[in-house]
Amino acid sequence: KDWKTVTITLEGAYAPWNMTNADGTLGGFEPELAKVLCERAKVECKLVASDWDGMIPALNAGKFDMIMDALSITEDRKKVIDFTIPYAATPAGFATAKDSPLANAAGTGTEVHMDVGQTGVKEVEAMKEAFKGKTIGIQAATVYSKFVYDNFGKDSTIREYKTGADRDLDLQNGRIDLGFDDTVYFASAIEAAKGELVYTGPDIVGPIWGAGEGLGVRKSDTDLRDMFSEAIKSALADGTVKKLSEKWFKIDVSPR
Amino acid sequence: MDFAFLSETTMTLLAAVPTTLALFSLSVAIGGLLALLIVWMRVGGNPVLSAFAKGYIFVFRGSPLLIQMFLVFYGLAQFKVIRDGPLWPLLREPFVCAVLSLALCTAGYSAEIFRGGIRSVSPREIEAARSIGMSGFLLVRRIIAPIAFRYALPSYSTEVVLMMKSTSLASLVTVWEVTGVAQRLISHSYRTMEVFLCAAIIYLILNFIVLQAMALLERSLSKHLRAPPVKP
Amino acid sequence: MATLEVLGFGENGWGALLLVAAGVTLAVTAAALAIGAVLGTIVAAAKLSHSRLLNFLGHLYTTIFRGVPELLIIYLIYFGGSSAVTAVGKAMGYQGFLGLPSFLAGAFAVGVISGSYQAEVFRGAYLAISKGELEAASAIGMHRGLRLRRIIMPQVLRYALPGISNVWQLSLKDSALVSVTGLAELMRTSQVAAGSTRQYFLFFVVGGCLYLILTSLSDQIFNRAERRANRSMPSAMGQV
Amino acid sequence: MPGVTRLSVRDIRKSFGAHEVLSGISLEAQDGDVISVLGASGSGKSTFLRCINLLEIADAGEIWVDGEQIRMIHGSGRSRPASQKQVDHIRSELGMVFQSFNLWSHMTILQNIIEGPVHVLKRPRAEAVSEAEALLEKVGIADKRHVYPAHLSGGQQQRAAIARALAMKPKVMLFDEPTSALDPELVGEVLRVMRALAEEGMTMLVVTHEMSFARNVSNRVVFMREGLVECTGTPDEMFGDGASPAFRQFIGHFAN
Amino acid sequence: MPGVTRLSVRDIRKSFGAHEVLSGISLEAQDGDVISVLGASGSGKSTFLRCINLLEIADAGEIWVDGEQIRMIHGSGRSRPASQKQVDHIRSELGMVFQSFNLWSHMTILQNIIEGPVHVLKRPRAEAVSEAEALLEKVGIADKRHVYPAHLSGGQQQRAAIARALAMKPKVMLFDEPTSALDPELVGEVLRVMRALAEEGMTMLVVTHEMSFARNVSNRVVFMREGLVECTGTPDEMFGDGASPAFRQFIGHFAN
Numbered sequence A: 001k002d003w004k005t006v007t008i009t010l011e012g013a014y015a016p017w018n019m020t021n022a023d024g025t026l027g028g029f030e031p032e033l034a035k036v037l038c039e040r041a042k043v044e045c046k047l048v049a050s051d052w053d054g055m056i057p058a059l060n061a062g063k064f065d066m067i068m069d070a071l072s073i074t075e076d077r078k079k080v081i082d083f084t085i086p087y088a089a090t091p092a093g094f095a096t097a098k099d100s101p102l103a104n105a106a107g108t109g110t111e112v113h114m115d116v117g118q119t120g121v122k123e124v125e126a127m128k129e130a131f132k133g134k135t136i137g138i139q140a141a142t143v144y145s146k147f148v149y150d151n152f153g154k155d156s157t158i159r160e161y162k163t164g165a166d167r168d169l170d171l172q173n174g175r176i177d178l179g180f181d182d183t184v185y186f187a188s189a190i191e192a193a194k195g196e197l198v199y200t201g202p203d204i205v206g207p208i209w210g211a212g213e214g215l216g217v218r219k220s221d222t223d224l225r226d227m228f229s230e231a232i233k234s235a236l237a238d239g240t241v242k243k244l245s246e247k248w249f250k251i252d253v254s255p256r
Numbered sequence B: 001m002d003f004a005f006l007s008e009t010t011m012t013l014l015a016a017v018p019t020t021l022a023l024f025s026l027s028v029a030i031g032g033l034l035a036l037l038i039v040w041m042r043v044g045g046n047p048v049l050s051a052f053a054k055g056y057i058f059v060f061r062g063s064p065l066l067i068q069m070f071l072v073f074y075g076l077a078q079f080k081v082i083r084d085g086p087l088w089p090l091l092r093e094p095f096v097c098a099v100l101s102l103a104l105c106t107a108g109y110s111a112e113i114f115r116g117g118i119r120s121v122s123p124r125e126i127e128a129a130r131s132i133g134m135s136g137f138l139l140v141r142r143i144i145a146p147i148a149f150r151y152a153l154p155s156y157s158t159e160v161v162l163m164m165k166s167t168s169l170a171s172l173v174t175v176w177e178v179t180g181v182a183q184r185l186i187s188h189s190y191r192t193m194e195v196f197l198c199a200a201i202i203y204l205i206l207n208f209i210v211l212q213a214m215a216l217l218e219r220s221l222s223k224h225l226r227a228p229p230v231k232p
Numbered sequence C: 001m002a003t004l005e006v007l008g009f010g011e012n013g014w015g016a017l018l019l020v021a022a023g024v025t026l027a028v029t030a031a032a033l034a035i036g037a038v039l040g041t042i043v044a045a046a047k048l049s050h051s052r053l054l055n056f057l058g059h060l061y062t063t064i065f066r067g068v069p070e071l072l073i074i075y076l077i078y079f080g081g082s083s084a085v086t087a088v089g090k091a092m093g094y095q096g097f098l099g100l101p102s103f104l105a106g107a108f109a110v111g112v113i114s115g116s117y118q119a120e121v122f123r124g125a126y127l128a129i130s131k132g133e134l135e136a137a138s139a140i141g142m143h144r145g146l147r148l149r150r151i152i153m154p155q156v157l158r159y160a161l162p163g164i165s166n167v168w169q170l171s172l173k174d175s176a177l178v179s180v181t182g183l184a185e186l187m188r189t190s191q192v193a194a195g196s197t198r199q200y201f202l203f204f205v206v207g208g209c210l211y212l213i214l215t216s217l218s219d220q221i222f223n224r225a226e227r228r229a230n231r232s233m234p235s236a237m238g239q240v
Numbered sequence D, E: 001m002p003g004v005t006r007l008s009v010r011d012i013r014k015s016f017g018a019h020e021v022l023s024g025i026s027l028e029a030q031d032g033d034v035i036s037v038l039g040a041s042g043s044g045k046s047t048f049l050r051c052i053n054l055l056e057i058a059d060a061g062e063i064w065v066d067g068e069q070i071r072m073i074h075g076s077g078r079s080r081p082a083s084q085k086q087v088d089h090i091r092s093e094l095g096m097v098f099q100s101f102n103l104w105s106h107m108t109i110l111q112n113i114i115e116g117p118v119h120v121l122k123r124p125r126a127e128a129v130s131e132a133e134a135l136l137e138k139v140g141i142a143d144k145r146h147v148y149p150a151h152l153s154g155g156q157q158q159r160a161a162i163a164r165a166l167a168m169k170p171k172v173m174l175f176d177e178p179t180s181a182l183d184p185e186l187v188g189e190v191l192r193v194m195r196a197l198a199e200e201g202m203t204m205l206v207v208t209h210e211m212s213f214a215r216n217v218s219n220r221v222v223f224m225r226e227g228l229v230e231c232t233g234t235p236d237e238m239f240g241d242g243a244s245p246a247f248r249q250f251i252g253h254f255a256n
Ligand SMILES: Nc1ncnc2c1ncn2[C@@H]1O[C@H](COP(=O)(O)OP(=O)(O)OP(=O)(O)O)[C@@H](O)[C@H]1O
Pocket: D016, D021, D039, D040, D041, D042, D043, D044, D045, D046, D047, D048
């Protein structure tokens, strides 16, 4: 197929990855990156906001051509759609209320590298001990739920939220003690909470979270996938991704 | 058709049915009692209470349950008074909040339905009761309530079914009932149609049972409206 | 004040978007009510007919669309409908996506649900017509069609109005679920604004208030219509 | 044109299930006849009237209206009229006045009266209106023309119903207990109108409990009992000494 | 105990808005009196009866039932009874029979009759039932005890309503046109029961259009006109030559 225009969907309500401005236009890390990628892939791009719940079925129904919505590349998802190479790979970690006794858990500010299926990591064991009997909030159906259930499911209560934002509200309200999510997301949540929330414990990085975040495409559109993978490769290589990432996230999320 | 997947999905969804039923039965019961209180305020004759009841009904019938639930769960907890208050151990629980907001919402609707029932009681039958010396609570208990409830029953059955469906919003506040579990299954498997079809069938069966029970109740309460038994 | 700015119509204000979204909500609901009126009339006629098959089909329709959560129905119609349309397009040699536009899909889904409620309303209204008045129409030689047009329809409308006003209210709120099709109606716009500005409560409260405004506006319209329709009714009996 | 047969009914039979309500009734009305039909409750008077204008379909028998026979199909099982068109036409020639008025509640009195002429007889509206006003004048409720039925007294409603039937210019008027739903004081109004009609020479068939009407206004009285005509005659014959014992018992009941 | 004053009404006045319906009515009923109240439609007969048992609250005047005065508060604006308890008590001593029967539709006939004795008078249920059955026997509908009102004829319903009122063992029975909603043939049944009650010595106040009842059963006739008692006397006086011209015109109306 001869790609001239490509429709890319995103939620438009997941700051700072992507969000809607008051004038109705889309902004954030992904819309800006998409512009770069489309230029390099030499296609016309149309960004369309849609609801997270319906995104993947709508992609397969043909309503859009690509998804760019902080979509982690996972084995489950690979069964139904295809991915480009990742344009971001974010660490994940815990956050808690500023004045909580759980703040400043051991290892705060450090990084721990984990592989797929790895267990018995010393820092994680330490957190398990420290968070015993507490309630941890996660966003339902994310790559993090398996990790949290595997490591903390026995000793702590885990509560699943439909969105990260709901979880953050409950974290501030004191209904739960800890939240676990990607640190980039937390960074902006912490900023919005005006310092009421803080990170605690080490950031966890590595292949345990899969390959990172990539663009989702229909399985049949391998040509489109390859065009954008090339574009991402070049944007990573010349530091465009790093620049945008630091603009929006304050850190570099380029996959390493 | 992937029967293995369908049966696995159905089993997973069935595991959430008790949650749905608990949400449903508690909120219908509490909402019903609340509705009685509100309808009493609405028709009682005290202008202040009546205005309050009117406002209550307007707000809870006029805005989406999703927003109400969000504000009850995430909104109330914003206030330090509530967090430090005596009710916090209860309000802290997502299940309690889900039941509370479902009950608050259905109370608004049910109050209107009950009021409609009361209005359709023949003023003449009320007058007949007054004329033998009934008044106040006795009049309500013996004459108005039974007749009004019978008139209100068809609309109330509809409201009860709506309630069963409304429980599907409770996953917003982390109570994972059937629809929430279905959505979670979808975000793992991305097989929207199959999962939702299973969920749809479960709801249909639950509602069918509820409606059947209501119809039975209606039948037993309408002996006086049916054609007389034909004597041989 | 920041709140005012966020809600205003300026550069950083969401006022305009929210108002447009309220308009979209209104449009979806109105379209759904119209679709539902057509479906409801057909289903009510089926349920009132003497044919067992039609009775059964009408019953099936109202049972399913009143018994399954609205969200599921919207999903099934939106994605099911889109897949079907695309499949038909493919079969006819058209490449690419032919899905239902989200407005149409949303209005249709809510309309199908609204139709199941309207069917019951219309049926009840029909049964409320005095049998004597129908006989009187027959007795002066009105044929079926004339009777339907001159006696039955106007009275069904009159008796159905309060019920329709209820269905409108239900549809108004069902339209909030159409956000899953990505249509920028009031609910979704409130959510997007909340997520983008992280002012969750502000936008949920404002969204709720806008719904209440829509409700009270439509209440007024229906009240006026009811008063008009009830000109011919005896004045209300005394209160309790 | 006295002597013309307006209505002729021959050996009408009608059963509801196993219960035979009419066991063969015959009756003939010449132009200008005013026939009172008397009988105990349940004797089949209403059913007889309803069979004449086909609101019920008789199981057997012939009905002729103004020289035209209503064609029927007496097949196995239920009988039915051969042509709906003929039925509508015949009905428009028979004016029916019900016990319970049955005015159309969504129309004003004037609208009720012009409904038939305009929509069934396809007469010009203006003409129908001016005739309706004359009729309203005649029955004495001209001032109520723009009022809805629910806002009228029973006597006024019944007079409007008579005007509605007259507006169709019927060959025969059928009255089914036109005064028995009325308070005693309102009966007079309606009887006055009926008396005036009789004096103008309208052919009328009147089911009634008003003995004074039967005695003083009608020129023939028919007494029904258990689905049969028990006896018939002029009022003088019937209310004199010649009548059957059953009829004497029946009118005796009304005397006190 | 003849000579005991059961009911005494002194100078009752009642207006609806600007319209004065009762302009000062007085009346006294001794034990065993049967008083017929006659008058044209709108003359205030129903309002008068309803004022006596306080379904309407009179604006002025005194009401004594069996020697006990109903205490009223005639404040500025609306009058009201001083004690709901007294009202309930007085009402239980006055049996009211309505034109439209007003049986409770959700109860069988027997339940209708025992409702008052059991729940208002707090009598034992078994006793109430056996008395109710005796009453049903008396009014002639014992076989209908387990039937719902909707399944009875008007005459049967009215007799049940009379039994319901009698079950309260009232000091005075008030009847408001008890037969005018009935078909002529059913009137007899109800009049028979009322006649029997009169013969037993029950004190009764009867608003009626049945001249034969007023003439033959009652021992006093009251003729109301425009909210006043126009004239009153024994039936012989009233139906003889001595009555007022207005009354003669009124009864003349009923003669034809
Ligand atoms: N549609 C029907 N189905 C079954 N039975 C009927 C029907 N209509 C009338 N009947 C029966 O037929 C008999 C005669 O009824 P009809 O109404 O003709 O009597 P009527 O002489 O008019 O009595 P009334 O003076 O009470 O009006 C009654 O026993 C009645 O129950």
